[in-house]
Amino acid sequence: MSKGTVVLAYSGGLDTSCILVWLKEQGYDVIAYLANIGQDEDFDAARKKAERLGAKKVFIEDLRAEFVEEFIWPSVQASAIYEDRYLLGTSIARPCIARRQVQIAQKECAQFVSHGATGKGNDQIRFELTCYALYPDVKIIAPWRIPEFYNRFKGRKDLMEYAEKHGIPVPVTPKAPWSMDANLMHISSCCYLDQLGSSLGVSHAPSDLYLMTKNPEQSPNTPDMLEMEFKSGKPIKVSHVTDGTTKDTPLEIFLYLNEVGGKHGVGRIDIVENRFIGMKSRGIYETPGGTILHHAHLDIEAFTMDREVRRIKQGLGIKFSELLYNGFWYSPECEYVRHCIAKSQENVEGKVQLSVFKGNVNILGRESPKSLYNEELVR
Amino acid sequence: MSKGTVVLAYSGGLDTSCILVWLKEQGYDVIAYLANIGQDEDFDAARKKAERLGAKKVFIEDLRAEFVEEFIWPSVQASAIYEDRYLLGTSIARPCIARRQVQIAQKECAQFVSHGATGKGNDQIRFELTCYALYPDVKIIAPWRIPEFYNRFKGRKDLMEYAEKHGIPVPVTPKAPWSMDANLMHISSCCYLDQLGSSLGVSHAPSDLYLMTKNPEQSPNTPDMLEMEFKSGKPIKVSHVTDGTTKDTPLEIFLYLNEVGGKHGVGRIDIVENRFIGMKSRGIYETPGGTILHHAHLDIEAFTMDREVRRIKQGLGIKFSELLYNGFWYSPECEYVRHCIAKSQENVEGKVQLSVFKGNVNILGRESPKSLYNEELVR
Amino acid sequence: MSKGTVVLAYSGGLDTSCILVWLKEQGYDVIAYLANIGQDEDFDAARKKAERLGAKKVFIEDLRAEFVEEFIWPSVQASAIYEDRYLLGTSIARPCIARRQVQIAQKECAQFVSHGATGKGNDQIRFELTCYALYPDVKIIAPWRIPEFYNRFKGRKDLMEYAEKHGIPVPVTPKAPWSMDANLMHISSCCYLDQLGSSLGVSHAPSDLYLMTKNPEQSPNTPDMLEMEFKSGKPIKVSHVTDGTTKDTPLEIFLYLNEVGGKHGVGRIDIVENRFIGMKSRGIYETPGGTILHHAHLDIEAFTMDREVRRIKQGLGIKFSELLYNGFWYSPECEYVRHCIAKSQENVEGKVQLSVFKGNVNILGRESPKSLYNEELVR
């Protein structure tokens, strides 16, 4: 008899494929859920694989538009940035993914959800806080925190053997020595990196790590000039000044900014950050479109917002960034802060002209019907 | 009979030359004081000119080393940045310049100090707050706020006529349509700019505006790689990784960073900012060395500082930036905040490797004897 | 010919009566405006006096209900308290009074408004900031900052002589050696006090200073027990637990709390505070009803608000208090903060039982339909 139904956050990779089979072994019915938030994935193949491994149902959900509108846009409004540098691409995606997982669980009357996040990272926390907030009675199965699981799968080798035994396709290329997370907003590579060069202390990221952005040394020698239009602090249009390309839906705007930013090597950072559970980790991030938006929004905001309101909003934005990083998107305080930030954006409206070139976003000018900038007064 | 002695902050330019002569006309003895804080100036010529115009004494003071050590370094420790973008190059210089002016006034028993700042900017405030803080009994003569003066000199033409009449050398090149301020840390150009293009709303800065930095489009096609070393949050050494150049005194370190940053077009921004007295103004800034330092310090700080201490220090740094921008360097609260920030820097120690290329500062790695980063724990 | 019409904030006292006559002397038509915000005043007599002195029109406006609803209630929601002790009774009243003055000026097509505040206090600033915010083109006549006025009236004696000469009734009782401000929320006495005892350094306030509150040493020996009901952080009802008295309109609630608080000597404080323009002053305040409300609201808020929301709201409340003290009620940032605070109060709902006795407000218990307090969990 089944122990119940689990909705598993399934990526199509080795780990969550093994978890799928293991959960079935433990007596659960498994629904595989794979969110499309813009990562590079063969979704059809992933579906077939999950079905072959015994998933009762498979949900492949295109969340890209809601990811942009409901998660990236509020972060742009907040100028969300963690510890002055990280644009929070992974943190923003977690509540979006988990929200749909919980919706599926409720619709399919599943009491359980499961994920493949490790027991030491931020992601398990972000994921689980969202689940509990939106579906308080849900039970979470986190195999990497269950002794029966983590004692059985002590390394990649154990997973490979298990995969072979259970007919799970085994990746032929060796695993990269770093862990990655990819979505529409960014690709992050972290943690394992320092194994490469810890003896040096100062190890540099390998150049083939970057996937979303060109190396600025090889990027075009002429800039692209864009005009970004904002209303209520949200992007509503982007135009290429010379070739006339124009985008005006959230998803299209963001995809286009990724394209232009990626072409010019914009948005690469290599940082050490402080994790929620109290240790430091290294992160290498590529956030091309998000970086362009961050700069353009800062500019139109400074142009149209009262100085003292800006100061208060800056403090709320820092708070928002910490909440977001720590996984508290669906908490009373984060909802409160989002409301206050949105209120501050009512007059953030106008156009920003900028050029993108060799990793740089250069603001060239701005105009606004709501400008508080008075040429008469400034002498 | 003399009304007393005035120490005038003299730049060698048209305005303060006219003020020098005008103050003498009003019956004051005038001591001309010209601070060398790294601007491009013929100091000998300026001295001769002041003497010829009747200055009782002329002080040309090289403040570059103290500017770096006592003003720029604390700002680097604070990650001082105004409204998320401006590195405060002008604001930092004012208290340094005014402090020496007041010291001269006290040494020379002058009851008056004077300056050529306009009545609408931040500089008059920064200047005067410092004077009152360090020499509470001083009297300040601000000609641009005195009706007899500003009614007489309604435009540049009036100054030119006055100069010709009084044997003040008149500049032959027409004045640039923007006002500039230059020092070791940056060159700023502001305010008048929008006259150029206000009809467009979006006017772009002319390319010949930039003096300290190469246009990234024309800058070298290969990066320079540097290693910055910090102790207590202050730079103590910079080395070029390939050519072996090394600098280890504050002034030399900063000059070298300006050289490398300038060569690669680092540190240009074009912003609208909120001034102290409540209006917005446009500023175009070049801060090559300061920008490199800002990024390098952020990195070593994140690597070595406790997360929660960092969060508190971030708030203090924002407060410090506002105080600095508004001219309160010598105030009880700014001294208090500087003390607290310096305390936070005790363990900010180690080396940062970075490359400088086409306007970018890319952090490549870091190492520290005080690192809180534990490779064991991060998985 | 008239220089124009001035709306004068007229109190009925010696100073503003002299100003009324002086303004007429200067060639203005004067409209006298006297706000009833709960002070103890013979309004009919004041009206007749103003008419006799030559006021073109006299407006006596009962602002008590709007003062409570639109100014005191938001301050209760904010837990507004300046420097941890002062409940801001004077600061809250200024924008309420000035708003109506400006409305009258606009309705009566007067280009000028005038007030009798001195040139060194907070009140002139609070008053004028409101006027400019609501009627940007208004011109303000502040006699105590005009040399012709303040050189003529160097002391009370000059005002008395002027009054006698112009038929202005002269008060027969000598002026108290302190200045007072009274309204529905509080009576403040300040500034001059220390003249009484400055040689001692530690001078105590004379006991006849207090007018709104009984001395707790003489107050009743049995407590009164009240139940306060809140909705959205605002008081909606107060009941006396034993005698059954019930009030449920804002003005009546507040008057009743003043009565009970005053009877039991609640809300006296003697403090030194930091004024806006940078000096310290001594203030002695009586705020009976406001003090009861402050404690009751703190309690129901803590009972019903999420911890982290409370923390953010606490910071906004401190900001609000500073803005309010400094006169910025009608500023973009204060409107923004008020909006955010009101949002935080949506669930602040329920009843608080408290007793009032010998200067104390003792919270006895609370209940709420929105309580986040879970008896099950707390062990």
Added chain:
Amino acid sequence: MSKGTVVLAYSGGLDTSCILVWLKEQGYDVIAYLANIGQDEDFDAARKKAERLGAKKVFIEDLRAEFVEEFIWPSVQASAIYEDRYLLGTSIARPCIARRQVQIAQKECAQFVSHGATGKGNDQIRFELTCYALYPDVKIIAPWRIPEFYNRFKGRKDLMEYAEKHGIPVPVTPKAPWSMDANLMHISSCCYLDQLGSSLGVSHAPSDLYLMTKNPEQSPNTPDMLEMEFKSGKPIKVSHVTDGTTKDTPLEIFLYLNEVGGKHGVGRIDIVENRFIGMKSRGIYETPGGTILHHAHLDIEAFTMDREVRRIKQGLGIKFSELLYNGFWYSPECEYVRHCIAKSQENVEGKVQLSVFKGNVNILGRESPKSLYNEELVR
């Protein structure tokens, strides 16, 4: 063979006596440690009892003086107050008690420490964070979180039976229906209270709950007047103005303030607070001396501190209070904040006169050699 040595935080009561015996049953050598931080306890009897129950050693440590100097004084300097009302008497004591426990463990080469705190409160967290901070390798035995223990002792009845079986003296009086914590600073009663009156929703605290303070309704009808003297923000002397009593060591000052405050019913509060682990709890506190000090320090601080420094310090004090409440006394951020707060107190010096009467602390006046209050300027 022994499993090792445990230093047990032993209170002399039923729970920790049972834990002592249970730990021995489990195979540990037990050192009983009882801190005297001012609670009402027969320490000799407690020692004998612990010896009789088989403690290898018994340490009874008088921590009162260091509790006042190293823990209460910094909290007074910080104006530490949690959620605007609670003076943190329990929170302050925890790190003081745990520090000595860890010192004993290190001196006695014990690898283990143990405590009787429940698994749902703040105290376990405060206790354990201190232990780990000061003795990172220590192992903590928290019986109330160990299934073998909490499944065996499901209620007080199980503890009583166990006690009888093992010769542990059983208290004859029935346990009060609330839990208490007492030390020099306060007595708190909490949590269980609402069981008394939960059906009412608004249950009032029983009057026999209070032990440190007289009921103001029965307290003396004449005030006592005190003069408090501060240096660097710390109390250095207290004098009774009429009877001449004077105390000038930290412990004596604090004991005397407790005596006077207790006699007049000062410092009772009944609140609902937000606990660390996210729920609300009710607390009833008596803090007589601490309340007097809080008011006196606020006053001398406002009198001697620069306004803007005060504002920054206020924010740090709120942060400090949260850290203290949550148990982070020995954390990098709390040490940092304490340093910054101590720095702000350098000029907080002078005398405050106050009267204590019927639950009130009334500030009457103040004087200081460092006063920033300028009578000349305030008009």
